[in-house]
Amino acid sequence: MEIVIKLSQFLLSLSLLIILHELGHFIPAKLFKTRVEKFYLFFDVKYSLLKKKIGETEYGIGWLPLGGYVKISGMIDESMDKEQMALPPQPWEFRSKPAWQRLIIMLGGVTVNFILAFMIYIGMAFAYGDSYIANADMKDGLLIENQAMINAGFKSGDKIVAVDGEKIVRFDKEISSKIVLGKEVVIERNGLEQTIKIPNDFVDQLSKFEKAPLVAIRIPFAITEVPAESLNKELKAKDIILSLNGQKTKYLDEVKSVLEKNKNKTIPAVVLRDQKEVPINIVVSNIGKMGVSIGGLGLETLEKLGYYKITHQKYSFMESIPFGIQKGKDQLVGYGKQLKMIFNPETKAYKQVGGFKAIFDIFPSSWSWEVFWSITAILSIMLGVMNLLPIPALDGGHVMFLLFEIVSGKKPSDKFLENAQMVGFVLLISLLLFANGNDIYKAIVGK
Incomplete structure (x- = not known):
């Protein structure tokens, strides 16, 4: 189907x-x-x-x-x-x-x-309005798991400040295309700004690794299921990991990092369960896993938990006209930049040109x-x-x-x-x- x-x-x-x-x-x-x-x-x-x-x-x-x-x-x-x-x-x-x-x-x-x-x-x-997170509200930066991004010098926790001199006002799905088409990205890391140069063959590098998003919002480690064979029977579906081994783990990537360092150990943890903090012990496997299923939470849930403030923008018909025109102009300019990259042999972007299957x-x-x-x-x-x-x-x-x-x-x-x-x-x-x-x-x- x-x-x-x-x-x-x-x-x-x-x-x-x-x-x-x-x-x-x-x-x-x-x-x-x-x-x-x-x-x-x-x-x-x-x-x-x-x-x-x-x-x-x-x-x-x-x-x-x-x-x-x-x-x-x-x-x-x-x-x-x-x-x-x-x-x-x-x-x-x-x-x-x-x-x-x-x-x-x-x-x-x-x-x-x-x-x-x-x-x-x-x-x-x-018809749909617009929903986004203001970049100023991305206090703890972004999740970076794409290997090409990591190779370029990005890390989880980085905050994207500007791309090619253009200030990033809000985090939305357009930020990835701006990075791909950009040459310089200004980030904020540990309170300090620094510039990362995007490699000429960045598009080609993206094709060589798993198709992880370039950037994503950092989310909590939320459990969706505890299988019968799991060693962590104390855990329950809908639990959210707040700390591991005495270290605060607000985000999923922080949980993964602590688990990796504590293979084959039983460590103390605190989970959020039914809006209460519950202390338990976690068994970590020899490969740094807890043996549970996890899933992303919707933006509304993340907002209720206090992770992000979501801005929901509605437009009247007259307000939709300038917004739609600007959106069209941005997409037109962006596609022009893509073509320029394709015709530049140094970028090797021509390797990613697709036909009807790609569409x-x-x-x-x-x-x-x-x-x-x-x-x-x-x-x-x-x-x-x-x-x-x-x-x-x-x-x-x-x-x-x-x-x-x-x-x-x-x-x-x-x-x-x-x-x-x-x-x-x-x-x-x-x-x-x-x-x-x-x-x-x-x-x-x-x-």
Whole structure:
């Protein structure tokens, strides 16, 4: 059932993005009285799953889920319809329209992608609001268990003060991406500030270790179950370890540290049980374990226990607009930085480029509209940015040639555009094979 839920979200998100992107080309084309011969979700190589002609346009669903397209009359595109281009230009054809109209048609798809992302962020702010912990309230710092972070010089208890000069005002899920894309991180450790340089190949290092979060809030050692075979029968579910062997252990990582130092020993402990402090003895195994199951507590529970103060922010519709726009801008800038890292060989970030499986994997196995819309928004930004790259066969390639025509007053020849389209198509196929090849390689080697 989980695979069905993930697949449903994956297909729904991609279908929505593809249809709206192509609609961004379709609407201005129709406004400028340009004939659109086909409007397809997915590619109809040789045959289509569904199709219906309405007016001059054939609408359909192809069988190959690698994207979608609109076929505009008189345009050199992936269809490479040379027969049509050999005929005299017709008034309804793309090539007969003024350059500014053709530019608007080509920019329509990415424009819709960016507008969609910003609208989603505005809608999410209005519908869900925002919850976060003020960075000033992270008195005891963060939990650092990711080996790449540890290798870079971070430790549990560090407080992130700033990334690349930008002060961290609040702790939320965006802090990890800021660190990954950053060059310098200012931390506070034992009351003193120091700077940690992020290694150039940090992204590559992240892929070599277990997928632990870069940073996480420190949580207490809360017991969820005491198995029948456990040597610690005095412990009970819902107990929280407050101290071990006379040492205060407010957080889980502190408990682990004390257990590691007291293997094969019985040590005194204090647990919080039913809001009372209860003294007991703990048996530590030869591998530094207590033989119990533990689990994270929800933010509300942590707040009640006095660990953190959670700020819950609600927005009116008008307040949601600037918040959503700023969120969209931050994501757009962040994705631009990711692309810059990918194209920089020193970072080795290109090794982490993924294809359709990588996209599929980011969707959760349980349905959440909030998560679905959040993923769809960032995918919309990614689709828009990728399509703007100045590669022939992409929207950005067409835009590049149109801008040249507008500035120089000279239109590239059809032969040149056909050759450029072919080069772009080969390049795109190569990128597609590389990205999905990375997915296959990671699945085989388990990284």
